[in-house]
Amino acid sequence: MEKTWIVVSDSARARLLEGHDAKAPFNEIAALTHPASRQREHELASDKPGYAVDKHGYGRHAVNHGHSHEHESQLFAREIARFLHRGLAEHRFQRLFIAAPPGFLGILREQLNADTTKAIAGSVNKDLVEQDEAVIRASVLG
Numbered sequence: 001m002e003k004t005w006i007v008v009s010d011s012a013r014a015r016l017l018e019g020h021d022a023k024a025p026f027n028e029i030a031a032l033t034h035p036a037s038r039q040r041e042h043e044l045a046s047d048k049p050g051y052a053v054d055k056h057g058y059g060r061h062a063v064n065h066g067h068s069h070e071h072e073s074q075l076f077a078r079e080i081a082r083f084l085h086r087g088l089a090e091h092r093f094q095r096l097f098i099a100a101p102p103g104f105l106g107i108l109r110e111q112l113n114a115d116t117t118k119a120i121a122g123s124v125n126k127d128l129v130e131q132d133e134a135v136i137r138a139s140v141l142g
C-alpha cells in the first residue's frame with residue numbers, strides 16, 4: 001500500500017498527516033508554524049517607510065509597498081516545500097494531497113520541486129488547518 005501524506009496549511013501553520021489507507025485514520029506526524037505571518041504589516045517592517053520624489057515636481061511622499069506578508073508567506077512555503085522534498089527523498093510517502101487557502105496554495109506550489117509536484121495526487125482550495133482529521137480526510141480524499 002502506498003504511503004500518503006496530506007499537508008493542510010495556511011500562511012502561518014501547517015499540519016502533516018500520514019496514512020496508508022483512505023478509509024483508515026491518518027496520524028499527524030508534524031506541525032510547522034511561522035508566527036511572523038500572523039504579525040501586522042507595521043510589526044514586520046524594520047523602520048519607517050522610505051520616501052520617493054515625484055517625477056514631475058518637488059513633492060516627496062512615503063512609500064510603503066506592503067510586501068512583508070507576501071515575503072513571510074513565501075518563506076514559510078519554502079520551509080514546507082523542503083520538508084516535503086526531504087520526506088519524498090527518504091521514501092516516507094509516495095502520494096501527496098495539499099489543502100490550503102487559494103492564495104497560499106499558489107505560493108506553496110511555486111516552491112515545490114519537480115519530484116514533489118509529480119507526487120501530488122490532489123489539492124483542495126480550502127483552509128482546513130483547524131479541522132479535525134476526519135474532516136480533512138473527507139475533504140481531501142473525497
